[in-house]
Amino acid sequence: MSQRPTRPRSATPPRARGRSGDAARLAAYTVLRSVAAGGYANLELPKELRRRHLRGRDAAFATELTYGACRLCGFYDPVIALAADRPLERLDEAVLDTLRLGAHQLLGMRVPAHAAADETVALARQVNGAGAAGLVNAVMRRISEADRETWLARVVPTEPLTARLAVEQSHPEWIVKALRQALIGHGASTAGTVDEDLERLLAADNAAPELHLVARPGLIEVEELVRAVESTAATAAAHPHVPTAVVLDHGDPGAIAAIRDGRAAVQDAGSQVVAAALVATPRTGPGHAPGGRERWLDLCAGPGGKAGLLAALAVRHDADLVANEVAPHRATLVEQTLAAAIEAARGSASRIEVRTGDGRRIGAEEPAAYDRILVDAPCTGLGALRRRPEARWRRTTADLAALGTLQRELLGGALPALAPGGILAYATCSPHLAETTFVIADVLKKHPNVQQIDARAAVADVTTGWTEDLGPGPGVQLWPHIHGTDGMFFALLRREG
Ligand SMILES: C[S@@+](CC[C@H](N)C(=O)[O-])C[C@H]1O[C@@H](n2cnc3c(N)ncnc32)[C@H](O)[C@@H]1O
Structure with missing residues (x-):
């Protein structure tokens, strides 16, 4: 390290x-x-x-x-x-x-x-x-x-580079190789910079992440959350780039009343950006629910982190939200996470609903029913290794094949549920090319009526000053060593007809 x-x-x-x-x-x-x-x-x-x-x-x-x-x-x-x-x-x-x-x-x-x-x-x-x-x-x-x-000199092989970094930075070599390819494939590194960037990325996986909180809009504002944190003798500051995020310097999130009652939560700033970007991207035409209101869907919502932010934003935008999850125990966690937003929705035009079901069937069951859909797909989590210390040793290349099939089925199943003009965000907390750009490319081939739009514009809209280091587009890959967030990938798709 x-x-x-x-x-x-x-x-x-x-x-x-x-x-x-x-x-x-x-x-x-x-x-x-x-x-x-x-x-x-x-x-x-x-x-x-x-x-x-x-x-x-x-x-x-x-x-x-x-x-x-x-x-x-x-x-x-x-x-x-x-x-x-x-x-x-x-x-x-x-x-x-x-x-x-x-x-x-x-x-x-x-x-x-x-x-x-x-x-x-x-x-x-x-x-x-x-x-x-x-x-x-x-x-x-x-x-x-x-x-x-x-000891490093005794046990670290001098070459190839990936074998050296595998021991020096303690990652399985297949992950080192995959992250190297991802840095180049997402345009974060060139052939000249990739080795140095890779070392910084692996070192970031070995450091404790900053603790980020989300102030769910309409339930609590960022300044109020900072004051609430400080009343527990911890220190916090508004995140410099993400308007809903607070950086907790030290302290126990469980001691903060706003977190216990669901107005705020622990959530990486990168995840907040994904949810905000989906909502901020203009759709073509009005929402198709009565009165031009929008219907939103979080297809894979458990345990509810992004759904929590989407639900608060839905109330603010008079939209309806369905948060769907296949695993019943995780759907229960979503219900708990959304309780404060559901309560806030009572006095508003919005309806927030939690469902249990297989997201792969949604397009067939509810064609063209949603204006905005989030597909936060199950993935290897290679972008969040710093949070799960054992994850790097458990994952294998075999996981990629199984997850790749599910990711394509979820995204392919969700697109027909999108109303014409509607927006879909496909997200993973992995930068692996097989889970990100390859999935998008494969699914787009089968859906000629769907266009990928530049997600960098959405990030610029929902953040302060995060216009650089977003790569060449149209997908956005965030990185622990560049943005201080989890390695979230997301792509924005619009159904044209
Ligand atoms: C990456 S997690 C979602 C994280 C969530 N968006 C959040 O921010 O807390 C993926 C979720 O998809 C769920 N899932 C897996 N297969 C599914 C399916 N066929 N339909 C719906 N959800 C599924 C998993 O149980 C898991 O909870």
Whole structure:
């Protein structure tokens, strides 16, 4: 990693620090074990922090430890194998997790070497047994004999570049290659700049993302949300480019009343731009519902992030919104997310409705019924790797084939549901070319009455100053290392006849 995370100082008094450090390490270890069993770090960690009453800087320490060990094991694992003088397959998986936590303290955080080694050995004794603790002790002492740069020089292959970056920036090599192709394919890099850009992109995947909130228009304004955040002793500022977004500097979003009651939510600024751009793009002709009102559809709405913003905007524009989701439990989450907007819609002309159904059938079931449609398709999530520390190790190239079929079926199924003159936004939180431009090109071939329009104009309309770095169009690809958002892609399509 080019940016080395700093160790948060503990809020715990020195006498008790040993115990809280143990609790933080134990929490991190427990989460890594849950991840190994198929869990998700971003869901398991909050549970562990609550269970062990870890707050403030101790919670931050546990978080950095968990996320760092999980993200960076592509670098730590070869270090551990070399230090243990055996292939990884000959290490017990649970012991390997303990060693990953130890390696991150030594090579990725500023924990003093003796504390990192002693605490990791103590953890091993507690969770892996006395026999394993001896091995952990030997490996930790060996790793602590050299610094990060020395270990990088020992384990990172010098070429090809993608193999070097795969270890140095801890990503599977197929993802490194795919992101390289995506940087060029979306016009963010040239052959001359791509290697440097790729390194910055991969490093951004290894850093904690800024926390963005959305102030749902009509329910709360940005200034009011900033004041509400500050009343909880956290700090926040309006996002410099996205008018509905607030950047939370630190603090617990759950402590903010406006988030608890649904007037605001945690939402990446890039996602906010997609929803706003769909609404801001002029359709040709009036909305076709009675009185020229518009009908909007969010085809794949779960868990409801973009639908939450669309619903607030629908009330403001006197439009109706259907939020559809195939998985019943995710449709329930959409209902919860939309509750505040549904309440606000009661006194307005808008109707907000949540449905459960297979979006692939919508065109056949409701031809030409919607003026605006969002298809936020299931995808590999390669644009949001910084949020899901284990995702890069779980995804495979086989996922691309299955998702590619579903993406084409959802988009192809949605287009006939678009009224003439209506606008459809196809979005993914992946920049992979097979999930973005290739899907659009394939589907457009089958729908000659649909045109792709330049999404950059819509971004310029709904943001302040985001007119550069949007690539050559007509699709827009946002990037963590350029825009500080998730790697959202979106294309805007208009049905002409
Ligand atoms: C990328 S997520 C959508 C995220 C959402 N727009 C948000 O901002 O919170 C894709 C969603 O599509 C749903 N999905 C998958 N297949 C579907 C189908 N055939 N019809 C409708 N929804 C589907 C998934 O269950 C998942 O909730």
